[in-house]
Amino acid sequence: MIEVENLSKRYGEVSAIRDVSFQARPGQVTGFLGPNGAGKTTTMRILTGFMPPSSGRAIVAGHDVFTDSMEVRRRVGYLPENVPLYRDMTALGYLKFIADIRGLRDGRRRAREVLERVDLVHRADSRIRTLSKGMRQRVGVAQALIHDPEVLILDEPTIGLDPFQVLELRDLVRVLGRDHTVLFSTHILSEAEQICDQVVIIDRGEIMAQGSPQALRSELESGRPVVLRVDAPLDEAQALVNALPEVERAEISADGITATPADPELDPRPAIARAVLERGWALNELRSVAVTLEDIFLEVAGSHAPPEEPPGDAEAPAETPEEDEVSHA
Amino acid sequence: MHSILAVFRRELALYFRSPVAYAIAFALLLFLGVLFNGFIAQANAALSFGSGIPADAGFAPNLLTFLMFLIAPLLTMRLLAEESREGTLEVLMTLPMHESSFIIGKFLAAWAYYSVLLLLSLVFYALQSFIGVPDAGVALGAYGGAWLYGGAVLAITLIWSAVTEDQIVAAFLGSATILVLYLAEIAAIWIAGQGSSSLLADFVRELGLQAHFSVTLAQGIVRAEDVVYFICVIIGALFITTRLVETRRWRA
Numbered sequence: 001m002i003e004v005e006n007l008s009k010r011y012g013e014v015s016a017i018r019d020v021s022f023q024a025r026p027g028q029v030t031g032f033l034g035p036n037g038a039g040k041t042t043t044m045r046i047l048t049g050f051m052p053p054s055s056g057r058a059i060v061a062g063h064d065v066f067t068d069s070m071e072v073r074r075r076v077g078y079l080p081e082n083v084p085l086y087r088d089m090t091a092l093g094y095l096k097f098i099a100d101i102r103g104l105r106d107g108r109r110r111a112r113e114v115l116e117r118v119d120l121v122h123r124a125d126s127r128i129r130t131l132s133k134g135m136r137q138r139v140g141v142a143q144a145l146i147h148d149p150e151v152l153i154l155d156e157p158t159i160g161l162d163p164f165q166v167l168e169l170r171d172l173v174r175v176l177g178r179d180h181t182v183l184f185s186t187h188i189l190s191e192a193e194q195i196c197d198q199v200v201i202i203d204r205g206e207i208m209a210q211g212s213p214q215a216l217r218s219e220l221e222s223g224r225p226v227v228l229r230v231d232a233p234l235d236e237a238q239a240l241v242n243a244l245p246e247v248e249r250a251e252i253s254a255d256g257i258t259a260t261p262a263d264p265e266l267d268p269r270p271a272i273a274r275a276v277l278e279r280g281w282a283l284n285e286l287r288s289v290a291v292t293l294e295d296i297f298l299e300v301a302g303s304h305a306p307p308e309e310p311p312g313d314a315e316a317p318a319e320t321p322e323e324d325e326v327s328h329a
Numbered sequence: 330m331h332s333i334l335a336v337f338r339r340e341l342a343l344y345f346r347s348p349v350a351y352a353i354a355f356a357l358l359l360f361l362g363v364l365f366n367g368f369i370a371q372a373n374a375a376l377s378f379g380s381g382i383p384a385d386a387g388f389a390p391n392l393l394t395f396l397m398f399l400i401a402p403l404l405t406m407r408l409l410a411e412e413s414r415e416g417t418l419e420v421l422m423t424l425p426m427h428e429s430s431f432i433i434g435k436f437l438a439a440w441a442y443y444s445v446l447l448l449l450s451l452v453f454y455a456l457q458s459f460i461g462v463p464d465a466g467v468a469l470g471a472y473g474g475a476w477l478y479g480g481a482v483l484a485i486t487l488i489w490s491a492v493t494e495d496q497i498v499a500a501f502l503g504s505a506t507i508l509v510l511y512l513a514e515i516a517a518i519w520i521a522g523q524g525s526s527s528l529l530a531d532f533v534r535e536l537g538l539q540a541h542f543s544v545t546l547a548q549g550i551v552r553a554e555d556v557v558y559f560i561c562v563i564i565g566a567l568f569i570t571t572r573l574v575e576t577r578r579w580r581a
Contacts, residue, residue, distance in 0.1 A: 048423040051579055073425040080423075084416035088343065100335035101424050143420065 001026055001181055002047060002151060007056035009042050016042040017205040020056070024198070026150070029177035031196030032185040033297065039205040040185040041081055044155050047183070048078040061150040061181075074102075077144030081155040083137055087129035091120060091139050094128060095146055102147050114142040118172065134165035141172065151181045158191060170195050189297055201297060209296065216296050223264025224289050228272060229256035231282035240279065246271040256285065332426040336434025337441070340408065344442040353400055354446055360396070361389055365453050369460070386463035387471030387547045389450035394478045394542055398511055401479070401486040402503035404442060408435045409490040409570070410499050413577060422578050429571045436487055436567055443479045447472065467549035474546025477559035478538060482507055484566035491573040513537020 002024040009016045017039035024030035032040050046053045047060055049069040058065045061075035086094055092111050099107030115121050118138040123131060128139060137157060144152055154173065158166045174195045176182055186192055192199050193213045200210040209216055230237050234252050241250040241259050246268040250259040261268040269286055276283050344350040368388065385391070393400075409432075412418040421431060451472070457463040486503030493499050517534035521527060534540045541555040 045419075050419055050423050070425050070427075073423055076423070078420070078423045080416065080419045082416060084418075084420055086339075086417060088346070089339070097335055097339050098420075098424065100338075101332040101421070101426050103331045103425075 001059075001061060002030075002183055003059040004043070004047070005057045007043065007046060007058055008054050009039075009046060009051075010054045015205055017202075020202070020205070020207050022200045022207060022210055024151075024181050024183045024200075026181045027178060028197040029173060029182045029184055029195055031192035031199045032183055032202065033187070033189065033192045033199055034185075034202035035187055038187075038202045040187075040202060041155055042205075043202070044078070044080075044153050044183070044185060048076055048153055049073050050078075074147070075150045077147065077149035077152045079140045079144045079152075079154045079157055081159070083140035085128045085136060085139060085143075088127065090125050090127055091115065091131065091135075091142075092124040094139065095142055098143050099146050104147055110146050111142075114145045117145060118142045119168075134161050134168075137161060137165070137169065141169070145176075149180065151183070152176060153183045155185050156187070157184070158186065158188070166191075223261060225258045225260045226267075226269055226272065226286065226288050227253070227255045227258055228276070228283075229285040230276055231284060232279070237276075237281070240275055241272055244268065244271050244275055258289075330430075332424075332430040333434040333437070336431055337437045340435055340438030341441055344404075344438065349403060350442060353403055354449065357393070357396065357400065357446060358449060358452075361392060361450060361453060364392065365389075365456070372461075386454060386457065386465070386468035386549075388457070389453045390447070390471040390475030391543070391547055393447065393450060394475050394482075394538070394547075395511070397479060397482045398504050398507040400443075400446070401482040401507060402489070402500035404439050405483055405486040405490050406496040406500040406503065407490070408439065408487060409574065410494050410496045414494040418574075418578070422574075428574050428578075429567070432487070432491075432567055432571045432574065436484055436563075436570075439483045439487070440480050443483060444476060447476055447479065464549065467547075470545075470549035470551055471547045473551075474542050474555070477546075477556065478542050481538065481559045481562035481566070484563045484570075485510070488566055488570050488573065491570045491577065507538075510536070510538045514539045514543075 002022075004023070005021050007020040008018050020039070020043055022030075032043070034040050045051050047058055047065060049065050049072050052066055060072045063071040063075070065072050086097075089097065092108075092115065095111035095114060096107050099110050104110050112121070112124070115124050118141050120135060120138050120142065123135060128136060131139065137160075141154070141157065144154065157173070158169050161169060170191065173182060173184055177195070177197070184192075184196065197212060198210065199213050199216060201208045211219070228237070228241065234257065237257055238250050238252055241247055241257055246262055246266060247259045248262040250257055252258075259268060259272065267288075269288070273283060273286055276286075365388065368385075409418075412421070422428070454463060454468055454472075485506055486499075489499040489503040489506070490496075492502070513533050514537050517530045517537070517540075520533060521530040535558075541558045544550075545552050545555050
């Protein structure tokens with residue numbers, strides 16, 4: 001369980017995060033979503049006790065991160081961004097080292113167990129510097145898991161992995177989410193959509209939206225235009241739909257007919273379907289314009305943007321890991 | 330305690346795998362060997378004139394304390410600078426371990442490696458025992474003193490490793506600091522020569538490292554104040570280093 005209340009962090013004049021509040025529940029993967037520099041890493045560093053907040057409160061696994069840091073650290077597994085590891089150690093040696101610092105009994109056995117969990121036993125005795133990026137990432141995850149923590153905090157764990165490794169890691173995170181509280185940051189929207197039970201969207205240090213991806217989507221879907229394709233002349237269909245009281249306006253678009261609902265709370269699709277069928281036309285397609293997390297993100301981030309910047313500016317989050325590699329190099 | 334031990338073990342193992350550490354040991358023994366050779370030749374020549382020179386049991390520890398302005402920064406520069414540059418500090422500082430355990434583990438590893446160097450230099454005492462009768466009391470004082478001296482110097486240079494992420498800068502500043510503290514005695518003599526208060530001169534002299542070693546411990550004279558001085562320097566320097574790592578993290 002992670003409970004964050006009005007957390008703020010200032011570096012001198014600059015505010016890294018402002019009034020951040022959210023919750024991450026056990027048995028769920030909570031996605032922490034936002035563009036680079038939005039404050040994800042800062043928040044995670046506060047939650048792991050790496051640095052103190054300027055104000056606000058955070059309770060992780062039942063302990064306050066500021067007043068009870070050691071207790072929190074005992075219960076949290078953390079994978080920092082860029083996965084810092086000792087390159088001169090072997091994977092097993094490194095995990096044993098972490099286990100010893102944590103004071104775990106039988107550190108070597110624990111180290112072997114987590115290596116098995118991340119499927120890396122065959123490279124246990126390789127020096128970390130000789131491991132591939134994906135393997136190092138898994139050593140990092142193993143490090144975070146070694147004490148079987150209640151809470152797992154993973155900062156952009158899929159950055160720089162090849163697509164196959166990304167899939168593997170997502171699977172691992174999803175499995176871990178079943179019996180841990182997982183907070184997982186990413187700037188890749190589709191990733192959050194795929195593996196998270198709950199999403200917290202952060203931009204420029206402020207929480208913009210939170211909820212399950214489905215809830216966020218349905219919230220945004222209300223009032224969204226619907227698209228209609230029928231087996232009939234376009235202008236006749238347009239006139240028919242336009243005449244419905246549930247529809248404010250219908251236009252001919254590339255997809256067919258796009259109708260804007262009169263009342264955002266009321267889905268116009270049943271009325272449209274009935275009208276079309278009454279006319280005896282074949283209804284080929286009737287759908288709400290699909291909303292992805294990306295739309296939600298653009299919407300919340302866009303509405304937040306200062307006027308001089310067009311909303312399109314929010315495309316800053318790179319969709320591909322490759323692009324990100326460059327910016328991190 | 331277990332975290333101190335874990336950090337200590339890792340760092341000590343790293344010294345014994347690091348080419349730099351072996352290079353230091355090699356250069357040190359070579360240098361001491363050459364000087365020792367000259368020392369023996371001189372003693373031999375003096376002997377042929379019928380006058381012996383006493384074997385200085387503190388030969389190796391004396392030289393070693395002088396060379397510490399080069400050795401200590403090389404041993405400690407990496408310890409903390411690398412951790413913050415590589416980001417590995419972030420993982421360690423989110424483990425249930427206090428900063429001080431981490432610093433103490435690192436320091437003890439450096440000190441342990443230095444102790445190995447000191448033990449290696451015992452070979453010269455052994456050689457002296459073969460050809461003469463060195464004063465065992467002096468040797469005990471000098472070796473024990475050099476051990477404390479080394480600990481103090483390593484602790485001071487470790488501070489610089491916490492200050493900067495750049496190992497070269499850390500080594501350079503560490504070296505400069507130790508040289509200044511080594512030469513404090515000369516500064517004190519100069520201050521006294523200026524005719525100003527002898528209090529200031531005394532203070533500067535007592536602040537320096539050599540005042541607590543060359544005229545006391547190295548001569549086999551064990552004074553409590555010298556031992557206390559070195560222990561205080563070690564504790565004080567480690568405290569400062571811990572605070573620096575804390576603030577570095579808080580600002581990160």
